[in-house]
Amino acid sequence: MASNQRKPIGIIVASVIILATVAYLAVTSIGSTKQYYVTIAELQGLGDKAYTRHLRVAGNVAPGSIKRQGMMVNFALMEQGKTLQVAYQGSEPPPDTFKDDSQALAVGTYGHDGVFHATELQAKCASKYAPVDNKKAATPAAAAAILPSTK
Structure with missing residues (x-):
């Protein structure tokens, strides 16, 4: 037993x-x-916590700030009047939609040098998502170009 x-x-x-x-x-x-999503203003206000966390930061690419060196790209993100310098070095080149004034999302870590070191980069073309200009669409020729033909 x-x-x-x-x-x-x-x-x-x-x-x-x-x-x-x-x-x-x-x-x-x-x-x-774990990845924390923060705005540029929040990142700059995190203090020492910013250096120890894996972060996601989004903003618009500052015009004229993109500097390419092989697979490495340096640029600046802007959001609500704040600017963040970003150094991207990933396993893939930046997407085709990564251009001046495009919206970008950088994933990586914030360095003591004040630069965000990204290992992932996503971008979308801002003009692709812009609203249609109603004045142009109001003309018969523009309406015919937008609307499908019923013939």
Whole structure:
């Protein structure tokens, strides 16, 4: 009978050890992969916390700020009157839509040098999402160009 009682206790102890290990791995891995989205103003106000976190920062690419050197690109992001210098060095070249005045999202870390060091870069063309000029669309020729033909 004593051997029968040991089996359930052994299974319970093994189960507790496995669950504790899985919980520990889940908690520690979440902390290392977590990315915080911050505005440029928030980033500049984070203090020492800015240097230890993996961050996502968005803004508009400052006109004339893009400097390319092979796979590395230096540029400035602007948002609500604040500017952030960004150095991108990733495994892929910047997207085709990465141009002056485009909206960009940089993922990386903030350095003690005041530069955001990005390892990922996403961009979308601002003009592609601009609203239609109603004055142009009001002319018959413009309306015919926009609307499909019913012939």
